[in-house]
Amino acid sequence: MLKPIVDEELVSALQRIVDDKKRRLCEVGERVRLEQALQASMPLLEERFVRSWFAGLGGDEEKIEAQLRFFSLSVPAGPYAVLAVELDDPGARLDEAPVAERELLLLRVSDIVRRALADRPDCLICKAEDLRWGVCLFGSQEEADAAAASDRAFAAAERIWQEASDAGFSLTIGIGSPISGLDRLAEGYRQAAQALSHKFRLGHGQLISADEVEPGGEAAERSGRLSQGMLDEVNRVLLSGEAERFADRLLADGGLRGAHAVRGQCLGIVSCVQLLLSERNLDLAHSGAAPELQWERLLKLETIADIRQWLIAFLDASARWMEAQCEHKSGAVVREAKRLMEARYDEPLTVKAISDSLHYSPNYLNFVFKQETGQTILEHLTHVRIKAAQKLLRETAAKMYEISRMVGYGQETYFRSVFKQITGLTPKEYREKTRGPGSL
Structure with missing residues (x-):
């Protein structure tokens, strides 16, 4: 301070000190602000x-x-x-x-x-x-x-x-x-x-x-095998009423270890019943056994014995309800199927086409039809077509290939074969035998 100085240099040095102090204070303030923003x-x-x-x-x-x-x-x-x-x-x-x-x-x-x-x-x-x-x-x-x-x-x-x-x-x-x-x-x-x-x-x-x-694990492999055959197995149980034997066999399976695995298997059975009923145009919820209620009940069961009793009761109740509903509906279902075949026998009908038109599954429709009539759907359709062909042979002069198409057969040779199998005569023999002297 005792040395001679230039006023401008002193002022400039002091200004730099002040500016540096301000910059440091700003940096601290900015860091505090950013840290607060980070916490937020x-x-x-x-x-x-x-x-x-x-x-x-x-x-x-x-x-x-x-x-x-x-x-x-x-x-x-x-x-x-x-x-x-x-x-x-x-x-x-x-x-x-x-x-x-x-x-x-x-x-x-x-x-x-x-x-x-x-x-x-x-x-x-x-x-x-x-x-x-x-x-x-x-x-x-x-x-x-x-x-x-x-x-x-x-x-x-x-x-x-x-x-x-x-x-x-x-x-x-x-x-x-x-x-x-x-x-x-x-x-x-x-x-x-x-x-x-x-x-x-x-x-x-x-x-x-x-x-x-x-995929790839032993449990998944087992689950895959079960899922492929489970629908058929549950269907047999619903039709035969053997719920107790089925439950014992299922729950004795050494592959089902632990409560969670057993519950999962039981919910799979609920899904199977739901699907089998839907094939019959029935809804599990209307039986008082809604799937969500079944899951809620299962969660509360703590022992394998409780789950066994639940499973037997559920399958028995579902089977009784399905039987009652199907007995009421099966006659109407068969009548609907017969009316459709009599109205559309000239079309290339299949079991799937018929079941789709009536909104049933092919398996269920065929099962009910056979149970009610003793014939499969295709057997009945064949008799409807041959009956129509007989009428055409008696009452018209249509050629064989025309009659074949008119009753739903695309191939005349196949029509001849089926006709003879059903009547014991060829179409020509049948026409000659049934037409009198004044016939067409």
Whole structure:
């Protein structure tokens, strides 16, 4: 300060100090503002990270673990399981709904899932797709094995399903196999989503385990074999009344291990009964045994003995109701089929064409027709056509190929063969025998 100075230089130096101080204060203020904005955005950032993780874009294990710690989220101590939760049949609620109503409804479903798992801080929930939510269920050190992870998954799925049911929503939930490794969450979600694809066959409101439906596994192979023959087996039970023997055989199968597998098998039987009744133009809901009620009852059964009694009672009640309805309807069904064949015998009719016209399944229509008349549909149609051909041979001078076409046969040779098989005469012999001296 004792040295000679230039005033301008001193002022300039002081101004630089002031400017630098201001810049530092601005930087601190900006950082505080950004940190506050970051804290406010944490829920959104966390949701974005979890969604990218479910989609397989989370990176390697080290990066994922760093992200989990940043968001103060649990890091799995062992195997964990993933659920895919899907809103069933949203069309009626969402198709015509305004955007605000649609978003509110989806928020309600999200809230249902979160509320059902509110006491599980060790889980992650995100809206993975438009009508589908992903749930990741971690475990503690005490639950660090695959069996515990599987139990957590089924327990959580049942709680979500029940919460949704109480709120008036139907959800189908796919349950992935227990997995290990942070970078495999997307694989677990894909398994759960793949299980959801079986909703088409099993129906709405199901808990579907990937272990039981995925191709390649022993359980899936067994499930595939059962599904191929199950309709025929259940149909035989409904017709024979052997529900008790069927239940004992089914539940004694060593492949059905655990309550969840047994429940899933029983719900498959409900679906079979529903399909078999629909083939007869009957609705299971009208019998007082609506599928959703069956699932609700099953969830409350705790022992294999209870489930056995439920299954026998359900099959017996369904068989009695079907028999009563079919006895009332079968005569009318046969009359409808006969009228159609007599009106359209000149067309290239098949059993499928007839059943489609009458809105029955081919198997059911043929079964009822045979039971009532002792003939199959095709046997009766053949007699109708031959009877019409006999009349044409007696009363007209039409040529054989013309008569063949007029009664629904495209090939004259085939017509001749069928005619002789039924009457014992060729068409020509029949005409000569039945026409008198004054005939055409």
